[in-house]
Amino acid sequence: xxxxxxxxxxxxxxxxxxxxxxxxxxxxxxxxxxxxxxxxxxxxxxxxxxxxxxxxxxxxxxxxxxxxxxxxxxxxxxxxxxxxxxxxxxxxxxxxxxxxxxxxxxxxxxxxxxxxxxxxxxxxxxxxxxxxxxxxxxxxxxxxxxxxxxxxxxxxxxxxxxxxxxxxxxxxxxxxxxxxxxxxxxxxxxxxxxxxxxxxxxxxxxxxxxxxxxxxxxxxxxxxxxxxxxxxxxxxxxxxxxxxxxxxxxxxxxxxxxxxxxxxxxxxxxxxxxxxxxxxxxxxxxxxxxxxxxxxxxxxxxxxxxxxxxxxxxxxxxxxxxxxxxxxxxxxxxxxxxxxxxxxxxxxxxxxxxxxxxxxxxxxxxxxxxxxxxxxxxxxxxxxxxxxxxxxxxxxxxxxxxxxxxxxxxxxxxxxxxxxxxxxxxxxxxxxxxxxxxxxxxxxxxxxxxxxxxxxxxxxxxxxxxxxxxxxxxxxxxxxxxxxxxxxxxxxxxxxxxxxxxxxxxxxxxxxx
Amino acid sequence: xxxxxxxxxxxxxxxxxxxxxxxxxxxxxxxxxxxxxxxxxxxxxxxxxxxxxxxxxxxxxxxxxxxxxxxxxxxxxxxxxxxxxxxxxxxxxxxxxxxxxxxxxxxxxxxxxxxxxxxxxxxxxxxxxxxxxxxxxxxxxxxxxxxxxxxxxxxxxxxxxxxxxxxxxxxxxxxxxxxxxxxxxxxxxxxxxxxxxxxxxxxxxxxxxxxxxxxxxxxxxxxxxxxxxxxxxxxxxxxxxxxxxxxxxxxxxxxxxxxxxxxxxxxxxxxxxxxxxxxxxxxxxxxxxxxxxxxxxxxxxxxxxxxxxxxxxxxxxxxxxxxxxxxxxxxxxxxxxxxxxxxxxxxxxxxxxxxxxxxxxxxxxxxxxxxxxxxxxxxxxxxxxxxxx
Numbered sequence: 070x071x072x073x074x075x076x077x078x079x080x081x082x083x084x085x086x087x088x089x090x091x092x093x094x095x096x097x098x099x100x101x102x103x104x105x106x107x108x109x110x111x112x113x114x115x116x117x118x119x120x121x122x123x124x125x126x127x128x129x130x131x132x133x134x135x136x137x138x139x140x141x142x143x144x145x146x147x148x149x150x151x152x153x154x155x156x157x158x159x160x161x162x163x164x165x166x167x168x169x170x171x172x173x174x175x176x177x178x179x180x181x182x183x184x185x186x187x188x189x190x191x192x193x194x195x196x197x198x199x200x201x202x203x204x205x206x207x208x209x210x211x212x213x214x215x216x217x218x219x220x221x222x223x224x225x226x227x228x229x230x231x232x233x234x235x236x237x238x239x240x241x242x243x244x245x246x247x248x249x250x251x252x253x254x255x256x257x258x259x260x261x262x263x264x265x266x267x268x269x270x271x272x273x274x275x276x277x278x279x280x281x282x283x284x285x286x287x288x289x290x291x292x293x294x295x296x297x298x299x300x301x302x303x304x305x306x307x308x309x310x311x312x313x314x315x316x317x318x319x320x321x322x323x324x325x326x327x328x329x330x331x332x333x334x335x336x337x338x339x340x341x342x343x344x345x346x347x348x349x350x351x352x353x354x355x356x357x358x359x360x361x362x363x364x365x366x367x368x369x370x371x372x373x374x375x376x377x378x379x380x381x382x383x384x385x386x387x388x389x390x391x392x393x394x395x396x397x398x399x400x401x402x403x404x405x406x407x408x409x410x411x412x413x414x415x416x417x418x419x420x421x422x423x424x425x426x427x428x429x430x431x432x433x434x435x436x437x438x439x440x441x442x443x444x445x446x447x448x449x450x451x452x453x454x455x456x457x458x459x460x461x462x463x464x465x466x467x468x469x470x471x472x473x474x475x476x477x478x479x480x481x482x483x484x485x486x487x488x489x490x491x492x493x494x495x496x497x498x499x500x501x502x503x504x505x506x507x508x509x510x511x512x513x514x515x516x517x518x519x520x521x522x523x524x525x526x527x528x529x530x531x532x533x534x535x536x537x538x539x540x541x542x543x544x545x546x547x548x549x550x551x552x553x554x555x556x557x558x559x560x561x562x563x564x565x566x567x568x569x570x571x572x573x574x575x576x577x578x579x580x581x582x
Numbered sequence: 583x584x585x586x587x588x589x590x591x592x593x594x595x596x597x598x599x600x601x602x603x604x605x606x607x608x609x610x611x612x613x614x615x616x617x618x619x620x621x622x623x624x625x626x627x628x629x630x631x632x633x634x635x636x637x638x639x640x641x642x643x644x645x646x647x648x649x650x651x652x653x654x655x656x657x658x659x660x661x662x663x664x665x666x667x668x669x670x671x672x673x674x675x676x677x678x679x680x681x682x683x684x685x686x687x688x689x690x691x692x693x694x695x696x697x698x699x700x701x702x703x704x705x706x707x708x709x710x711x712x713x714x715x716x717x718x719x720x721x722x723x724x725x726x727x728x729x730x731x732x733x734x735x736x737x738x739x740x741x742x743x744x745x746x747x748x749x750x751x752x753x754x755x756x757x758x759x760x761x762x763x764x765x766x767x768x769x770x771x772x773x774x775x776x777x778x779x780x781x782x783x784x785x786x787x788x789x790x791x792x793x794x795x796x797x798x799x800x801x802x803x804x805x806x807x808x809x810x811x812x813x814x815x816x817x818x819x820x821x822x823x824x825x826x827x828x829x830x831x832x833x834x835x836x837x838x839x840x841x842x843x844x845x846x847x848x849x850x851x852x853x854x855x856x857x858x859x860x861x862x863x864x865x866x867x868x869x870x871x872x873x874x875x876x877x878x879x880x881x882x883x884x885x886x887x888x889x890x891x892x893x894x895x896x897x898x899x900x901x902x903x904x905x906x907x908x909x910x911x912x913x914x915x916x917x918x919x920x921x922x923x924x925x926x927x928x929x930x931x932x933x934x935x936x937x938x939x940x941x942x943x944x945x946x947x948x949x950x951x952x953x954x955x956x957x958x959x960x961x962x963x964x965x966x967x968x969x970x971x
Contacts, residue, residue, distance in 0.1 A: 088939050379822040402825030412823070420823040423816045430809070435824035437809055448804045 075138025077102040077234055077265035078123070083132035085118055092118040094289045096132070100234075100282075105256060105266045107276040107297070110286030111309055111510035112481050116269050119286070120236050124156045125149040136234070155227025159239040161219050163211045169222050170194065170207040173229050190229065197228050201258045216364070217248035224255070235259065236267045241275060245364050246538065246571030253279045273302040274539070285309055310511045318518040321526060323546045326355030328390070329530035330376075330499055335384035337371045337554075345371040346382065347554040353499065353530040358521070360545025360562075361534045363574050368554040369534045370415060373503050376532070377412040378405035389498060406435060411492035413485075415503030415534065421488040424477035428467075429458040431476050432491050465490035466516065482513030489517060493524055500524060503534040518544060538567050552576040586938050592883070596876050596923055598930045600890075603922040607915040616907055628900025629893045633776070637767050637783030638899070641854070642866075643892030644784065647791040648846035649870025650877060650884035651798050652704075652839045657879040658802055659835035660815040665711060665726025666843040667867025668733030669704040673844025674851040675737060676703030678745065678858035681758040692762040696852050697790065697845065704844020705837040707733060712836030716829040722836075730867070741860055754859040764853045785853035791888075794842060795881040801838070802881075811835050843867060875924035887923075894919060 076099040083096040093115045100106040110116050121127045123134065125143040134141050136152045143149050149156070163172050170190055178186045191207055198204050203221050211219060220240060227235055237256075241249040256266055256279060268280060276283050277297060284294040285308040293308050306314045330353040337346040346368045353359045363369055374380035378401050386393045388408050394400045405412070412435075414420035422431050433442050433454045441457075444450035458472040465486045467479070476484060485505070492500065505521065506514040521544060525531055535541050541548055542562050550557045550573035557573040586594075608618035629635045649666040656663035663669075676699035686692035711725035741753040750756075764785040802808035814821040814831045821828060850862050869891055876890070877883030898912035922930075 377823065378825065401827065402823060404825075406825065414823055419817065419819045421820070423813050423820055425816050426813070433809070434813065434820070437806055437824070443806070449806050449809060451804070 074102055075135070076100055077104075077137060078267070079135035079138075080119075080123070081133050081135070083119065083122060083129045083134070085122060085127060085129050091289050093122070093129070096286075096291045098284060098291060098294070100265060100267060102137075102265055103260060103263045104281040105260055105268060105279055107268045107270065107280035107283040108286060109270060109273070109276055109283060109305060109309060111271065111512075112508050113510070114286040114309070115289040116286050117238060118289075120156070120238060120267070120269060123149065124154060124236065150230050150232070153231060153233035155224075155230060155232025155235050157220065157223040157227060157235065157237045157240060159242060161216075161223055163219055163222060165212040166210060168208050168210055169205050169214070169225075172211060172222055173207075173226050177230055193229060194225060197225060200262065201228070202255060203228075215248075216243045217245075217251065220244070220252065221255070224259075232264075234265045234267065236269070238269045239271070240268070241270070241272065242536070243365055245574045246567050247575055249275075273305055276305065277302060287311060306511060312512075314511050314515055318515075318522055318543050320522065320543070323358075323525070324356045324528065325546075326528055329353055329355050329388070330532070331385075331387040332376075333385040333387075335372070335375060335382055335386065337368075337375060337380060337382045339371075345554050346375070348384070349551075349554075349556055351549055351556060351559075353532055355498075355530050356525060356528045357546040358525050358531040358533050358544055360541035360548045361532065361551055362538060362541045362548055362570055363536070363551035365536050367551045367574075369503070369551055371554075372551075373412070373415065373501055373532075373534060376405070376410065376499075376501050377414070378402035378410075402435065403438065406495075409498035411495050411497035411500050413488050413492050413500070413502040413505060415507070417484055417488050422476045422484060425475060427473050427475055428462065428479070428487055429455045429472040431487055432458040432461060432472070434491065436491070436495070461490040461494050462487070464494070465520075480510070481508040482510045482517075485509050485517060486513065489520060493520060497529065499530045499532070501532050501534075504536065505533070506535075506537070506540060538570060541570075542567070550574055586935055590934065590938065592878060595927065595930050595934060596887075598934070599876075599922040599926065600919065602930070603915075603919040606918050606922075610911065610914060610918075611907065614907065614911065616905055621901055621905060621907065624900055624904050625893070625897030628904070629896040633768075633771065634783070635896060635900075638896040639889070639892040640767070640784035640788050641849070641892070642895040643888045644788045644791045644849045645846050645864075645866040646869050646873045646888035646891045647795060647885060648842055648849070649866050650873030650888050651794055651870075651881060652843035652867075653870045653874035654877065654879040654881065654884050655798060655802070655811075655842060656835060656839040657874060658808075658815045659811045659831060660818075661712075661715070661832065661835060661839070662723050663708065663726055663836060663839045663843075664723060664868070664871060665708060665729045665840070666846075666870045667863050667865070668726070668730035669707045669840040669843035670846040670863045670867050671730075671733040671737050672707040673700035673704040673847035674858050674862045675740065676700045676844060677847045677851045678755050678758075681762055681852065682745075682755060685759065686762065689762050689764060692759075693764060693786070693790075693848065693852070696762075696848050700844040700847045701841035702844070704847075705841035708836045708840020708843070709833060712833045712840075715836075716832035734861075737858075738860065741858065745858065752859075755857045757857045758852065760856075762852065763856060764848075766853075785849065787849035787853050790845065790848065792885070794845060795885050798842070799881040807834065843870070869920070872920040872924040875927065891916075891919075 078098065078100040080096055080098040083093055085093040096119060108116050118127065122129045123143065125145040125148050128144065134143060141152050143152060164175065167175065170187055173194060174186050174190045180186070194207050203225055205218055205221050205225065211222065224235065240252060244252060260266060268275070270276060280297045282294060283297050283300070283305065285292045285305060287309055333350045335346050335349040336344065338344050349372065351359065361369055371380055375382040375395070376386070381400060382395045384395065386395060388410065393408065394404070418424060423434060436442065437449070442450055442454050455472045459470065462470040462472065467483050467486045467490065476487065479487065502521065505517050509517065521531060521533070533541065533544055545562050547559055548562055548565065548570065549559045550570055552574060553576060557576065560570065611618040611621050629639045649670060652666045652669065653663055677696045680695045680699035681692060684695070686695060707729060711722055711729055714720040714725050715722040738753070741755065745755045746753055747756045764787065766783060766785040768783055802812060810826045810831055813824065814826055814828060818828055846866060847862065851858050855862065873884055873887040873891055877887040894916050898916060901907050901912055902909045
């Protein structure tokens with residue numbers, strides 16, 4: 070449609086390379102004033118790089134940026150703020166032991182004395198809150214407020230700095246569905262007030278729900294920009310991946326067998342004396358997937374650590390009928406593996422892999438005591454490990470299939486496949502799997518989901534922990550929801566919906582299942 | 583992926599650091615009115631152009647190999663052991679105790695006994711800080727420094743009280759049995775008919791040091807324990823996930839590290855002085871840090887770096903002997919080399935990395951890793967780094 074106003078943001082021919090990697094290739098983008106524009110793409114497609122260029126973290130090798138029709142040079146974030154651009158990062162940049170007010174003012178103080186800045190900010194914060202429905206208590210400490218609130222503080226920070234253009238990087242990653250809805254309402258208000266919003270996400274549903282226009286990035290290129298109303302999730306997924314993708318997994322009816330894992334009244338208290346698990350009980354049988362939903366940080370990680378053998382706990386766990394040692398000599402990860410528990414951890418960079426190690430060294434990780442991997446009493450059989458790795462990499466379609474490549478050189482999806490191959494190929498009785506598709510591209514998601522299903526159909530018990538409700542809904546045979554170290558309730562996927570699960574995730578008690 | 587090819591990483595960076603240190607040293611020598619070219623030629627002549635010079639260069643290098651390996655092994659477990667000085671001092675005590683009181687039948691058996699004692703004493707001295715770090719969270723840098731002082735105090739006490747022969751005035755033990763004298767390079771050459779000047783230079787411990795290099799390499803890259811040490815050093819969280827016990831690995835790695843430092847004593851105490859004197863370590867424990875840094879914690883790198891520092895030590899001694907360059911200035915020059923090769927590593931590395939990036943860009947050849955077949959994806963680099971920014 071014809072438009073006399075210049076676009077809020079216009080990028081012309083932006084290119085950026087990191088060494089041999091072309092992160093952005095000749096990107097053109099135009100975002101209308103007062104619109105919500107989505108940018109969607111897989112991990113590594115170049116979305117964050119592009120936004121970092123816009124926010125002054127990186128300098129583009131080529132191309133120009135126009136803000137409201139003016140060519141603007143953005144060498145650093147100060148310049149971006151001056152140009153009216155505000156950014157809300159995926160990981161909030163807030164000082165935990167400062168109040169909301171202090172965080173808003175931080176970096177935008179008027180002088181050496183804080184008093185005047187703070188009282189000015191207090192007034193402005195009240196005005197902003199009224200205008201956009203962004204209620205927060207200015208005197209609350211960040212560490213005392215929830216993630217949803219913290220995100221509002223980030224938005225307020227940007228607005229306080231007079232941002233006209235707001236960039237949000239994966240804003241719903243840490244939110245419950247209800248919080249996400251609230252965020253979307255706020256974004257709607259901001260749009261009505263004439264702000265321009267750029268939303269970076271990999272969730273198709275969000276794009277469909279709130280954006281006016283959407284751009285798709287793939288391999289550093291902007292492959293398409295369309296009106297959201299004229300497209301569909303399937304079409305967008307195809308644009309992202311470059312081929313047709315199955316968005317839902319095929320799920321045969323579960324053939325549930327014997328009881329594999331029994332957890333009774335499990336309690337964990339961390340070093341600071343905070344109770345992370347407050348008496349959890351559940352069962353998993355052979356051939357079924359128990360999905361554990363919940364917002365990150367509600368005890369799921371601790372539960373996986375306890376089951377994985379590297380977190381002490383109180384309570385009872387029985388594996389195939391035998392009680393597991395939770396505090397004594399056999400409460401370590403090696404003993405758990407010996408019991409037939411395999412574990413794909415939530416964070417493959419922190420736990421699942423040694424990034425500096427080569428793929429074959431990672432394939433032995435956790436199984437380094439396996440007699441098959443020893444040449445004699447003294448030496449490991451490196452050749453045997455390499456051969457085993459090559460075989461597993463081929464079976465799990467890891468690319469490139471080179472056992473000698475360092476783990477850090479693989480893409481997120483391929484790193485995850487290495488971990489999966491290592492754990493699944495052990496033929497465990499119980500698979501613990503945390504955030505199986507976090508930071509993994511759509512093509513690999515499909516493959517990973519198929520592997521989990523295959524294992525279930527082979528009669529293994531699976532505990533799936535994920536913050537992605539869609540994933541939980543489509544894979545699980547039963548869904549348990551965690552909140553604040555407790556299981557709020559159990560539901561069957563076909564008899565529940567995201568709304569009900571969302572309420573449970575936010576701690577609204579349902580009746581125990 | 584690595585930005586620089588491996589050869590640049592391993593050789594170019596230290597070489598440039600070394601050249602920078604040399605240039606700055608030359609300026610210092612010029613400033614006090616001496617000729618840097620003469621100085622260099624004296625250093626070379628006195629350290630590697632004569633049998634005698636080699637003897638001393640290798641003698642010093644032997645010390646630095648042990649202390650360098652000590653720091654390197656700890657580095658692989660991400661432990662900064664700067665207690666090599668104290669562990670080597672205790673190693674000396676072990677050697678003295680093993681040799682003073684037992685009449686070993688042959689020098690080779692005495693050497694074996696001294697080796698075991700030196701390693702055991704060094705390892706035990708490292709074990710206490712290791713335990714405090716692993717189980718109590720006391721920082722190993724602090725505790726190992728403190729243990730250096732305690733070692734020095736302990737030896738001071740023992741040497742001036744219990745171990746000193748009655749009637750002797752200097753704080754040292756009696757001479758060891760002359761039958762325990764280790765074969766030296768000069769001794770061997772004399773037997774072969776060459777005329778050798780003095781006998782107090784490189785001895786058979788040098789071969790023990792080379793064996794230690796190989797043993798450390800074997801341990802780290804061929805055994806399960808080494809695998810666990812390296813994994814723990816790379817990521818403690820991942821190690822826990824894999825069932826590698828942090829306390830155990832910390833203590834074992836530190837014991838190996840301390841044991842290696844202790845072995846240095848067989849070179850100085852048994853090989854050269856043939857009795858235990860005060861301050862037998864002569865600062866080699868600290869040089870070990872620079873050696874490990876420059877050798878990139880690889881046994882072969884440690885070997886080369888130790889040779890270099892051996893050359894600097896022997897060359898420096900020659901310089902003090904034949905020129906007006908004061909002894910203190912030689913320490914300054916050695917310190918410059920340590921500063922550039924050890925502490926200022928990134929100063930050279932960063933510009934070099936940028937240079938390699940620029941060289942590579944126009945042609946854009948594949949990185950060290952072969953490109954994935956099918957779509958090339960720039961996955962792990964930009965996005966992850968941005969989020970951290």
